[in-house]
Amino acid sequence: xxxxxxxxxxxxxxxxxxxxxxxxxxxxxxxxxxxxxxxxxxxxxxxxxxxxxxxxxxxxxxxxxxxxxxxxxxxxxxxxxxxxxxxxxxxxxxxxxxxxxxxxxxxxxxxxxxxxxxxxxxxxxxxxxxxxxxxxxxxxxxxxxxxxxxxxxxxxxxxxxxxxxxxxxxxxxxxxxxxxxxxxxxxxxxxx
Ligand SMILES: [Fe+2]
Ligand SMILES: [Fe+2]
Numbered sequence: 001x002x003x004x005x006x007x008x009x010x011x012x013x014x015x016x017x018x019x020x021x022x023x024x025x026x027x028x029x030x031x032x033x034x035x036x037x038x039x040x041x042x043x044x045x046x047x048x049x050x051x052x053x054x055x056x057x058x059x060x061x062x063x064x065x066x067x068x069x070x071x072x073x074x075x076x077x078x079x080x081x082x083x084x085x086x087x088x089x090x091x092x093x094x095x096x097x098x099x100x101x102x103x104x105x106x107x108x109x110x111x112x113x114x115x116x117x118x119x120x121x122x123x124x125x126x127x128x129x130x131x132x133x134x135x136x137x138x139x140x141x142x143x144x145x146x147x148x149x150x151x152x153x154x155x156x157x158x159x160x161x162x163x164x165x166x167x168x169x170x171x172x173x174x175x176x177x178x179x180x181x182x183x184x185x186x187x188x189x190x191x192x
Contacts, residue, residue, distance in 0.1 A: 003150040004135040007061065010054050011127045013169065017045050020176070022120030028113045033106045037175040039098040045172050046091045046119070053157070053165035055084065058130075060153040061138055068141050076133040083126050090118055 001009075021042060024034050062081075066072060072081075097112040142150065 002139070002147055003061075003154050004139055004147075006151075006154055007054070007057060008131055008135060010049075010057075011131060014050055014054065015123055015127055017042060017049075017172065018120050018123035020172075021116040025113050025116035025120060028109050028116070034101075035175065035179050036098075036102050038172075038179060039101065039112075041168070041172040041175040043091070043095045043098055045168050046094070048161075048168045049165045051088070051091070053161045056157050056161065057154050060157070061134075061150060064146060064150055064153075065138060065141060068146065070137075070141060076129045076137075080126070080129060080134060083122070083129075087122060087126070090115065090122065094119060 020038075024038065024042070028034060062077065065077065070077065072078065093111070094115045097115050100108050101112045
């Protein structure tokens with residue numbers, strides 16, 4: 001599997017969690033209480049899998065593109081870099097909103113609903129740009145040797161952080177499955 005395909009596969013995992021954020025937002029709007037574990041593991045997923053693992057890998061891809069002479073200000077790189085900053089703020093907001101929701105025993109949820117919705121809307125658009133613009137561009141620009149260098153970088157990151165990232169996916173799934181009373185809501189949310 002090419003390294004760009006590895007990143008694309010990870011996008012599917014991230015999109016599932018983004019979808020679960022939308023499910024949570026919709027459920028909260030209907031007055032359903034969301035188990036705290038689901039919210040905690042969503043934040044942990046976005047930080048550990050999304051930021052520390054997947055973003056780290058994408059950083060290597062960006063660095064390699066720059067080395068190949070692709071200008072940092074070009075489309076879609078500039079947009080994606082900007083969105084990454086926006087995402088970091090959003091995850092901090094989500095984490096704070098989850099803390100407030102838990103501390104208030106589920107009573108204070110307005111910011112939580114808005115932020116979950118924002119995360120759910122952010123990812124499909126961001127990932128679309130990566131899957132259809134960034135990764136195809138990388139496949140065109142990179143030589144076979146570049147692909148191998150990127151693959152090696154991804155293997156190094158994976159040996160460092162892959163295990164923690166996969167554990168977070170398991171914890172997220174466990175949190176969803178534990179919520180058996182509302183199984184119909186959560187069935188589709190678990191990562192396949
Ligand atoms: Fe990505
Ligand atoms: Fe990204």
